[in-house]
Each structure stands twice: as structure tokens, then as C-alpha cells.
Amino acid sequence: MLFGEYRFRLMPYLVLIEFLAVIVSAIYGVLLAARKGMDVVGVFVVAFAVAFGGGTLRDLFLDRTPLFWIGNAHYPVVVLAIALLSGIILRFVGRIRPYLLLPDALGMALFTLTGTAYAMEAGTSPFVAVLLGVITGTFGGVLGDVICNEVPSLFIPSPLNATCAFTGAWVYWGMLEWGGFAETYALTGGLVTIVAFRLAAVKWNWCFPAIREPT
Amino acid sequence: MLFGEYRFRLMPYLVLIEFLAVIVSAIYGVLLAARKGMDVVGVFVVAFAVAFGGGTLRDLFLDRTPLFWIGNAHYPVVVLAIALLSGIILRFVGRIRPYLLLPDALGMALFTLTGTAYAMEAGTSPFVAVLLGVITGTFGGVLGDVICNEVPSLFIPSPLNATCAFTGAWVYWGMLEWGGFAETYALTGGLVTIVAFRLAAVKWNWCFPAIREPT
Amino acid sequence: MLFGEYRFRLMPYLVLIEFLAVIVSAIYGVLLAARKGMDVVGVFVVAFAVAFGGGTLRDLFLDRTPLFWIGNAHYPVVVLAIALLSGIILRFVGRIRPYLLLPDALGMALFTLTGTAYAMEAGTSPFVAVLLGVITGTFGGVLGDVICNEVPSLFIPSPLNATCAFTGAWVYWGMLEWGGFAETYALTGGLVTIVAFRLAAVKWNWCFPAIREPT
Numbered sequence: 001m002l003f004g005e006y007r008f009r010l011m012p013y014l015v016l017i018e019f020l021a022v023i024v025s026a027i028y029g030v031l032l033a034a035r036k037g038m039d040v041v042g043v044f045v046v047a048f049a050v051a052f053g054g055g056t057l058r059d060l061f062l063d064r065t066p067l068f069w070i071g072n073a074h075y076p077v078v079v080l081a082i083a084l085l086s087g088i089i090l091r092f093v094g095r096i097r098p099y100l101l102l103p104d105a106l107g108m109a110l111f112t113l114t115g116t117a118y119a120m121e122a123g124t125s126p127f128v129a130v131l132l133g134v135i136t137g138t139f140g141g142v143l144g145d146v147i148c149n150e151v152p153s154l155f156i157p158s159p160l161n162a163t164c165a166f167t168g169a170w171v172y173w174g175m176l177e178w179g180g181f182a183e184t185y186a187l188t189g190g191l192v193t194i195v196a197f198r199l200a201a202v203k204w205n206w207c208f209p210a211i212r213e214p215t
Numbered sequence: 216m217l218f219g220e221y222r223f224r225l226m227p228y229l230v231l232i233e234f235l236a237v238i239v240s241a242i243y244g245v246l247l248a249a250r251k252g253m254d255v256v257g258v259f260v261v262a263f264a265v266a267f268g269g270g271t272l273r274d275l276f277l278d279r280t281p282l283f284w285i286g287n288a289h290y291p292v293v294v295l296a297i298a299l300l301s302g303i304i305l306r307f308v309g310r311i312r313p314y315l316l317l318p319d320a321l322g323m324a325l326f327t328l329t330g331t332a333y334a335m336e337a338g339t340s341p342f343v344a345v346l347l348g349v350i351t352g353t354f355g356g357v358l359g360d361v362i363c364n365e366v367p368s369l370f371i372p373s374p375l376n377a378t379c380a381f382t383g384a385w386v387y388w389g390m391l392e393w394g395g396f397a398e399t400y401a402l403t404g405g406l407v408t409i410v411a412f413r414l415a416a417v418k419w420n421w422c423f424p425a426i427r428e429p430t
Numbered sequence: 431m432l433f434g435e436y437r438f439r440l441m442p443y444l445v446l447i448e449f450l451a452v453i454v455s456a457i458y459g460v461l462l463a464a465r466k467g468m469d470v471v472g473v474f475v476v477a478f479a480v481a482f483g484g485g486t487l488r489d490l491f492l493d494r495t496p497l498f499w500i501g502n503a504h505y506p507v508v509v510l511a512i513a514l515l516s517g518i519i520l521r522f523v524g525r526i527r528p529y530l531l532l533p534d535a536l537g538m539a540l541f542t543l544t545g546t547a548y549a550m551e552a553g554t555s556p557f558v559a560v561l562l563g564v565i566t567g568t569f570g571g572v573l574g575d576v577i578c579n580e581v582p583s584l585f586i587p588s589p590l591n592a593t594c595a596f597t598g599a600w601v602y603w604g605m606l607e608w609g610g611f612a613e614t615y616a617l618t619g620g621l622v623t624i625v626a627f628r629l630a631a632v633k634w635n636w637c638f639p640a641i642r643e644p645t
Binding site for chain 3: 245246248249250251252253254255256257258260261271275278280281282284285288291292295301302305306308309361362363364
Binding site for chain 1: 278337339340343357361364365366371372424426427
């Protein structure tokens with residue numbers, strides 16, 4: 001039922017990545033909400049949406065219960081604490097922002113791969129499993145943007161993000177299904193692929209071009 | 216299955232509050248949609264979203280079936296009637312608006328407490344139960360705002376609303392779980408807390424400040 | 431489980447309409463996303479939302495599993511192909527746009543009627559069944575608009591669309607429940623009603639007026 005009871009329990013360091021990922025996602029949510037002049041209620045909801053939105057969509061689409069944040073009831077409390085401390089966080093976040101990139105990429109990778117694993121377990125097609133993984137890893141930010149009345153930044157030209165998740169999810173799937181690798185190796189392969197691809201995309205500013213109707 | 220069959224059936228006056236709450240929420244939806252120049256289809260959908268959005272989110276999150284508006288099939292008809300009469304309603308709504316505050320606060324309180332009760336019944340943690348209560352009571356308006364392409368008014372500085380629901384849901388929970396009060400007393404305690412807090416917040420304009428990144 | 435295994439399997443030409451409808455919806459999604467300057471990720475997601483959003487909402491509301499696009503796993507691949515080819519599609523879409531109207535109306539009609547049928551099967555009230563049909567047929571575009579940060583075009587004055595679906599769903603329901611017609615006849619009656627009504631609304635520009643608060 002809980003994440004820790006899944007087949008990934010073998011790998012306790014994953015719980016640390018998950019915990020960091022929730023914190024970093026929530027901080028991104030705080031930044032997003034602060035730009036719209038929201039109060040503490042809005043900051044909490046947007047942080048919540050960024051942190052748990054992707055997993056919630058996955059669980060609704062796969063009809064899994066309980067939802068991630070209902071089953072792991074300590075995480076909403078963590079997000080509340082971040083929202084209550086957001087005034088302080090915003091004072092020094094400018095300085096720590098470069099350090100958020102790695103835990104964010106790790107968390108995005110982890111959520112993508114666990115999302116893919118849950119979908120495979122539910123018996124979806126490989127492409128649908130990869131899609132659900134990418135949704136888990138990246139749609140929290142989309143939800144946050146929609147609540148904040150912005151065109152989702154995931155969908156406009158900016159350093160590749162969903163594409164890294166997509167690629168790594170296929171690596172994970174391929175290592176499991178074609179390569180016959182054990183779960184631990186496939187997960188590590190997927191994680192390394194996503195994180196390396198994402199960091200490279202940010203460093204060298206790899207973007208897709210905008211697609212526009214010719215005038 | 217139906218609301219009336221729940222443990223609150225002992226209290227028939229709650230059905231009256233519920234009915235008034237649906238009507239008032241739908242009228243708020245009509246006002247919201249009319250500001251965006253929508254036609255009768257849009258007015259109906261926004262009124263529907265404001266009236267039933269919070270309960271729908273709660274039921275999806277808790278995997279409850281049928282949804283409130285599917286199980287209580289007369290309510291969508293009431294909302295349709297309000298949408299069809301919206302031209303008339305808009306003519307005199309300016310004069311009745313002050314009188315909408317109390318039934319709206321009562322309805323928000325009722326939906327918050329029943330949402331909390333449903334979540335407790337489903338075995339969530341206390342904090343998650345309170346969150347699901349607040350979502351039930353206040354997220355209809357958030358959905359309406361998102362459909363209307365507005366930053367949700369619940370999340371920007373304005374008289375406290377979600378905070379009143381949050382406080383009253385804890386009062387309800389505390390009276391049940393710590394105080395050992397009977398359902399009727401806990402519900403009344405929660406209702407009185409939320410309504411009094413909300414009316415006071417509107418009267419004295421209690422708002423949280425906006426949280427902004429220092430420049 | 432799959433659409434083809436439902437009682438409509440008797441009518442294999444419906445599968446062709448469904449296939450065309452997915453393609454045309456995805457193309458409308460491409461047009462919508464291109465107007466916002468999205469990249470291929472955004473184009474794919476918006477095309478996906480327009481094509482499958484309505485059915486996904488219906489399945490979530492009725493607690494049906496698997497979702498349409500999880501059970502019919504070839505359709506997401508079709509949408510991906512359309513997103514990848516969107517640069518080419520956008521070059522000649524200006525010329526084919528008039529030809530999209532009929533397959534779009536047919537698809538909207540089909541999804542409305544199957545949505546109504548699924549809801550009836552789930553035991554909802556007639557009005558709720560019709561609503562769920564209209565949601566299935568028309569809310570993909572609403573979701574696409576919300577993701578693209580637009581007031582949904584379905585809700586502002588423009589040639590009748592949801593109203594056609596609403597009318598045809600009642601024709602379908604009436605022929606089945608009052609008229610005692612066989613499924614095939616009721617479905618055909620509903621389809622013809624919706625398509626004829628929709629084409630007429632576009633040709634003669636039948637719109638509802640905007641509903642506005644008197645100033």
C-alpha cells in the first residue's frame with residue numbers, strides 16, 4: 001500500500017530521494033505561487049499540487065487507492081511546514097536555487113520510474129506505461145501552472161524535461177523486458193539516464209523549437 | 216449511498232442547508248461566468264463546477280461512488296434551472312447579494328464537515344481528513360475560477376475562507392476524537408465555528424498578506 | 431472492456447468513425463497548441479487532452495476502468511504520430527479545415543452517445559446520463575483550452591455544439607426508453623440528430639447570446 005512496501009523497498013536510499021523530491025517540488029510551488037501574489041493558503045495548495053499532482057493523476061488514471069499523499073500522510077504535513085515557512089524560504093532561495101536542480105532531477109526520475117512500474121504492474125501497454133511514468137514525474141508542475149493561470153512551462157520551449165523522463169522510462173522498460181536485468185539495475189539505469197540527460201539539457205540549453213502555424 | 220442515508224440523516228435540517236448551499240453556490244457560479252461573457256452552456260457548467268466541484272474532487276480522491284451529483288440526481292436539475300433563469304437572477308442579484316453570505320457560509324461549513332467525516336470513515340490521517348474537508352467545502356470555487364481563466368480567488372488575499380473551514384474541521388475532529396462528544400454536538404460545534412469565523416472575517420476584513428519573493 | 435467489445439460491436443462502421451474522430455480531435459489540439467507557441471511535448475499533450483479528455487472525465491466520474499486510452503493503447507500512439515508530424519500537418523491544415531467539420535461532428539456525436547450509454551448502464555438518472563454523454567463528446571476541447579490558458583470556447587457564444595450533443599443524447603435516450611427502439615436505430619437516430627443539428631448551427635451561425643450582469 002505505502003510506497004515503502006512496494007518492490008522498491010529493497011532500496012532504502014530511494015526513500016531519501018523521494019523525501020528530497022517532495023521538499024524541492026514544494027519549494028518550486030512556493031516560488032510559482034509567490035510570483036502570483038498568493039497568500040499562505042494559495043502557497044500551500046500550489047506547493048501541494050506541484051509535489052503530489054503527478055502521482056495523483058497517475059493513481060486516478062490507474063484507479064489505485066489510496067492516493068500517494070493519503071497513504072503517506074506525513075508528506076502533506078511536510079508541505080504545510082514549507083508553506084508556513086515560505087516567507088523565510090523565499091529570502092534565501094535565490095542563493096540555493098542552483099542546488100535545487102540535482103534533487104529535482106533525481107526526484108523527477110524516481111517518480112517517473114515508479115509511475116512506469118505501477119502502470120506495468122497494472123498491465124498497460126509499454127507506451128502507456130511510459131506515458132504514465134512521465135505524467136507522474138512531470139505533471140505536478142503542469143497542475144501548478146494551470147492553477148496559477150499560466151501556460152504550462154513544460155509545454156513551451158525550455159530545456160528538455162519531459163523528454164528526459166520519456167527516454168529514461170524506455171531505458172528502464174527495455175532493461176527489464178528486453179535485457180532481463182533485475183529491478184535494481186533497471187531502476188539505476190533509468191535514474192542515471194534521466195538525471196544525466198536532464199542536467200545536460202539544462203547545461204547546454206537543449207530545447208525543442210516552438211511549432212507554429214505558417215502565416 | 217445518498218447523503219440522506221449517511222449518519223447525518225438524524226439531522227433533517229442539514230438537508231435544508233445542503234439544498235440552500237447548492238443554490239447559492241450555483242448563483243455564485245452564474246455571477247462568475249457572466250463576468251466572462253459566457254452563454255447559457257458556460258453558465259451552467261461553471262455553476263455546476265462551483266456547486267459540485269469540491270465534492271467531486273473528494274469522491275475521486277477517496278474513490279467513493281457514486282459521485283454526489285450522480286447519487287443526488289435532482290441537484291444537477293436544480294443547477295440547470297438556475298442556469299436557464301440566470302438572465303432573471305442577474306437582474307436582482309445585486310440587491311440579494313448581502314443575503315447570500317450566510318447560506319454560503321453555512322453550506323461551506325456543512326460540506327467541509329461532511330467531507331471530513333467521509334475521509335475519517337475511509338481511514339485517512341486526521342490532517343488528511345481535515346484537508347479533504349476543506350477541499351470539499353471550498354474547491355468548487357477554485358474549479359470555477361480555473362475554468363474561467365482566473366487566478367483562484369481562494370488563493371489571493373481576501374477575507375479568510377479556507378482557513379475558517381480548516382479551523383472548524385479541527386474543532387469537529389477534536390470534539391469527536393478527543394472530547395468524546397456525540398456526532399450531533401461535534402457537527403454543531405464545527406458548524407458554529409466555521410460560520411462565526413467566516414462572518415467575522417468578512418465583517419472585519421481579516422486577510423492573510425501576500426507572500427512575495429523579496430526583490 | 432475495450433470499446434469494440436461493448437454492445438456497439440454489432441456496428442463495425444462505428445470503429446471507423448471513432449478512429450477518424452480521434453485523428454480530427456488530435457489535429458484540433460495541434461492547432462490550439464500551435465497558437466500558444468508550444469513545442470512538440472505541449473502539442474502532444476494538448477492533442478491528447480482534446481482527443482481523450484472527455485472520455486477520461488466520464489470514466490473517472492463513473493469509476494470505469496481501464497480508461498479509454500489505456501484500454502485502446504493504439505490510440506495514444508496515433509496521437510503521438512500526429513504530434514510528431516504536426517509541422518507538416520500545420521502546412522496544409524488551412525486547406526483541409528473545411529473537411530474536418532463532418533468527421534468532427536460525427537465523432538462528437540459518437541462519443542456523446544456512447545458516453546450516455548455507459549452512464550445508463552451504470553444506472554444514473556436520465557439527465558445525468560445525458561450530461562455524462564455531453565461531457566464525453568465535448569469536454570476534450572474544454573480541457574485543451576484550460577491547459578492552453580484560454581476561456582473554453584465551448585462556453586462563449588459560438589455555433590451551438592454542446593447543445594447539439596445534449597439534444598441528440600435525449601433523442602437516443604427517448605428512442606431507447608420511450609420508443610422501445612433497438613440499439614442500432616436509437617444510435618442512428620441520435621447520430622443523425624447531432625450531426626444535422628451541428629452542421630446547421632455552423633452553416634447558419636446559430637449561437638446563444640452572452641449572459642451578462644446588467645450594469
